[in-house]
Amino acid sequence: xxxxxxxxxxxxxxxxxxxxVRRVDPGRGWTLxxxxxxxxxxxxxxxxxxxTGFPEQMLQVAEATEVAEEx
Numbered sequence: 408x409x410x411x412x413x414x415x416x417x418x419x420x421x422x423x424x425x426x427x428v429r430r431v432d433p434g435r436g437w438t439l440x441x442x443x444x445x446x447x448x449x450x451x452x453x454x455x456x457x458x459t460g461f462p463e464q465m466l467q468v469a470e471a472t473e474v475a476e477e478x
Contacts, residue, residue, distance in 0.1 A: 433460025442466055 437459040445455045446466050456463045 434463070435460045439465065443468070 425432060435458075442455055442459040442461050443466060444454070446452055452463050452466045453465055455461070
């Protein structure tokens with residue numbers, strides 16, 4: 408007859424860790440607001456991302472906001 412083994416693991420206690428704030432600074436002299444303004448002025452998101460160093464996803468927020476304001 409097989410025995411049943413009782414498996415036990417140590418209790419995991421997770422302590423609160425520090426809040427990590429990450430900021431994107433591509434180091435090219437542009438602020439995020441300036442880059443988003445370029446998108447609002449009609450420049451393509453791809454071109455502004457290439458020029459300013461900000462990720463396209465961050466700049467697409469400005470494009471989406473502009474479209475929402477027009478509706």
